[in-house]
Amino acid sequence: MPQIADDSRAGADTAARxxxxxxxxxxxxxxxxxxxxxxxTRAAVNLASVNYHFxxxxxxxxxxxxxxxxxxxxxxxxxLNRMEAESDGTALKPSQVLEGFFxxxxxxxxxxxxxxxxxxxxxGRTYTEPAEFVRKFMAIEYAEVVERYTVALYAALPDVPxxxxxxxxxxxxxxxxxxxxxxxxLALLTGHFDDDPALLKPRLTAFLLGGLRAPLPEPLKVSAxx
Amino acid sequence: MPQIADDSRAGADTAARxxxxxxxxxxxxxxxxxxxxxxxTRAAVNLASVNYHFxxxxxxxxxxxxxxxxxxxxxxxxxLNRMEAESDGTALKPSQVLEGFFxxxxxxxxxxxxxxxxxxxxxGRTYTEPAEFVRKFMAIEYAEVVERYTVALYAALPDVPxxxxxxxxxxxxxxxxxxxxxxxxLALLTGHFDDDPALLKPRLTAFLLGGLRAPLPEPLKVSAxx
DNA sequence: GTCTATAGGAGGATAGAC
DNA sequence: GTCTATCCTCCTATAGAC
Numbered sequence: 001m002p003q004i005a006d007d008s009r010a011g012a013d014t015a016a017r018x019x020x021x022x023x024x025x026x027x028x029x030x031x032x033x034x035x036x037x038x039x040x041t042r043a044a045v046n047l048a049s050v051n052y053h054f055x056x057x058x059x060x061x062x063x064x065x066x067x068x069x070x071x072x073x074x075x076x077x078x079x080l081n082r083m084e085a086e087s088d089g090t091a092l093k094p095s096q097v098l099e100g101f102f103x104x105x106x107x108x109x110x111x112x113x114x115x116x117x118x119x120x121x122x123x124g125r126t127y128t129e130p131a132e133f134v135r136k137f138m139a140i141e142y143a144e145v146v147e148r149y150t151v152a153l154y155a156a157l158p159d160v161p162x163x164x165x166x167x168x169x170x171x172x173x174x175x176x177x178x179x180x181x182x183x184x185x186l187a188l189l190t191g192h193f194d195d196d197p198a199l200l201k202p203r204l205t206a207f208l209l210g211g212l213r214a215p216l217p218e219p220l221k222v223s224a225x226x
Numbered sequence: 227m228p229q230i231a232d233d234s235r236a237g238a239d240t241a242a243r244x245x246x247x248x249x250x251x252x253x254x255x256x257x258x259x260x261x262x263x264x265x266x267t268r269a270a271v272n273l274a275s276v277n278y279h280f281x282x283x284x285x286x287x288x289x290x291x292x293x294x295x296x297x298x299x300x301x302x303x304x305x306l307n308r309m310e311a312e313s314d315g316t317a318l319k320p321s322q323v324l325e326g327f328f329x330x331x332x333x334x335x336x337x338x339x340x341x342x343x344x345x346x347x348x349x350g351r352t353y354t355e356p357a358e359f360v361r362k363f364m365a366i367e368y369a370e371v372v373e374r375y376t377v378a379l380y381a382a383l384p385d386v387p388x389x390x391x392x393x394x395x396x397x398x399x400x401x402x403x404x405x406x407x408x409x410x411x412l413a414l415l416t417g418h419f420d421d422d423p424a425l426l427k428p429r430l431t432a433f434l435l436g437g438l439r440a441p442l443p444e445p446l447k448v449s450a451x452x
Numbered sequence: 453g454t455c456t457a458t459a460g461g462a463g464g465a466t467a468g469a470c
Numbered sequence: 471g472t473c474t475a476t477c478c479t480c481c482t483a484t485a486g487a488c
Contacts, residue, residue, distance in 0.1 A: 014471085030355060032258035036464060046473055051465060053471095125354035128347075128407050129256060164429065171433045174404025175397040181354050202443035203390065207397045210440025217428035240454090262482060272455055277483060455488075463480070470473075 015053045017043040023064050023115055027122035030129070031061055062137060065126075068108075068119045069141045075104040076145050080152060091155035098208055101149050102176050106201050109180040124181030157212065164216065172208050179204050241279045243269040249290050249341055253348035256355070257287055288363060291352075294334075294345045295364070299371045301330040306374055317381035324434055327375050328402050332427050335406040350407030383438065390442065398434050405430050 021043035025034040036057055040047045054060040079100035083092055105123075108116035126134055146169075153165050160168075179200060247269035251260040262283060266273045280286040305326035309318055331349075334342035352360055372395075379391050386394075405426060 030256055030258060032256055035462075037462080047464095048466075048473070049471085057464065121354075125351075127404070128351035128354055167429050168433055171401040171405060171430065175401040175437075178353070178400025178403065179397060199445060202445045203393050204397065206440045206443040207394055207437040211401075211433040211437035214432045214436025217432040219425060219428045261480075263480085273482095274455070274484080275453090278453075283482070453488105455486105457485090457487100459482105459484080461481080464478095466477080467475090468473105469475100470471105 014043075014045050014049055018045060018050055018053060018060065019064055019067070020115060022060055023068075023122060024118050026061065026064060027118050027125065030125065031057075061134075064119075064122070065134070065137065066141075068116075068123075069138070072104050072108060073141060073145045076101055077148065079103065080148055084152075091158075092152055094153070094156045094212055095205065095209060097149060097152045097156050098172075098205060098212070100152075101145075102172070102204075102208070103201075105176065105180065106204070110197070121181045124177040127177060153212075160213070161216070161220070164220070165212075168212050171211060175208065175211075176204065240269075240271050240275055244271060244276055244279060244286065245290055245293065246341060248286055249294075249348060250344050252287065252290060253344050253351065256351065257283075287360070290345075290348070291360070291363065292367075294342075294349075295367045298330050298334060299367060302327055302371050303374065305329065306378060310378075317384075318378055320379070320382045320438055321431065321435060323375060323378045323382050324398075324431060324438070326378075327371075328398070328431075328434070331402065331406065332430070336423070347407045350403040353403060379438075386439070387442070387446070390446070391438075394438050397437060401434065401437075402430065 018039060022034065022039045025038055025042060028034075029038075036047060036050055039060075040050060050057065050060055054063060080097075083096055083100060105120060109120040111117060126138075150166065150169065153169065154162055157165060244265060248260065248265045251264050251268060254260075255264075262273060262276055265276060265286075276283065276286055280289055306323075309322055309326060331346060335346040337343060352364075376392065376395065379395065380388055383391060
């Protein structure tokens with residue numbers, strides 16, 4: 001089952017063309033809002049080929065996620081492994097951990113040539129769509145990465161209670177997701193956005209670090225440790 | 227056109243029952259994933275009544291948003307007007323501005339009895355769904371509130387450049403939206419969430435304030451003002 | 453105002469020729 | 471492996487009885 005992304009050979013790979021077309025359409029219109037006919041028209045393949053190659057519309061949706069999420073989480077684990085190997089057992093800096101975790105999705109979102117940007121928009125919108133089979137699927141794909149990075153954050157921020165770190169990781173994922181997928185929504189709300197997109201990452205990182213290291217709110221100051 | 231929310235009178239109001247039913251279904255399955263039959267079945271009304279009362283499925287969707295967003299933004303403007311009247315012209319504290327802006331949606335999200343929680347889930351998911359008619363609609367509903375609060379934040383944080391504040395407001399809206407609509411997603415990722423939901427607000431506020439007041443990243447430190 | 457019945461079309465999936 | 475033709479379900483919207 002070849003999975004070539006370019007179309008150097010006449011007729012490219014049918015399955016790959018279907019994946020690319022459906023990725024864009026799912027991002028644009030959602031799962032329910034995208035029909036098989038829209039997909040096969042955009043991919044310039046026959047209507048029956050989706051069921052032939054993937055079995056069903058739902059299975060196609062899962063495959064769109066699998067190929068990108070696997071890559072994303074591979075990059076994250078590689079970054080963490082590399083940083084930990086170079087640190088000789090001392091805890092990483094919070095900014096390093098954030099860079100390892102949020103760097104890959106931000107770079108993928110900046111890649112408009114190979115569909116990375118499209119996929120990140122899709123991922124952001126899928127987070128808020130409680131489709132059962134997608135959530136179970138993501139829980140499995142994310143489990144190891146979240147576990148590893150959570151532990152790294154505990155070590156990087158010994159003064160912040162662990163429960164607080166889990167919450168703040170959640171808040172950060174929300175901020176990043178919106179920063180990626182909601183930029184045009186913000187442009188609508190505020191009117192203008194003539195800024196350099198390359199500045200998004202340092203802007204966002206500064207914001208996240210500030211939130212991650214914020215002093216505890218009063219209702220939680222009672223007991224420090226744990 | 228009466229709009230009574232309870233069902234104290236036999237048969238309640240048909241239009242109100244349709245609104246409540248569709249609000250929940252749109253939150254659960256999205257616009258495209260919700261059919262008129264699902265709505266009329268859940269509301270226990272006739273299939274034709276949606277078109278009679280609202281004209282179309284799309285118009286119904288807009289009305290679901292209109293009634294809640296109007297309330298939400300009314301509360302936000304009221305809070306800001308009150309705080310500014312009490313401050314005798316001096317700038318508000320950042321925490322006050324955040325409380326005015328994010329307090330109403332967080333309280334609405336905590337209200338599980340009158341559908342507020344349901345609507346906030348719907349709002350969160352709609353942010354990432356680029357349906358044209360919804361975005362234009364939200365831009366109009368939000369315009370005044372965002373403008374007023376942005377100005378208040380400029381005054382509350384004179385040391386942070388204005389462009390940075392706009393970005394950080396965006397990041398904050400993302401974090402809040404996820405905190406509200408993605409809690410079960412986080413539970414899936416991390417495994418456990420046995421915490422007091424009343425602690426969400428102080429936790430989130432502390433995080434937001436930290437991010438809002440974070441030091442500028444190096445690439446932006448060149449010029450301070452503006 | 454509220455219902456039944458149905459028009460008219462789009463949806464996912466598949467059988468079977470090539 | 472790829473295509474055409476088609477099945478059958480489901481959709482939104484409306485016409486017209488009550």
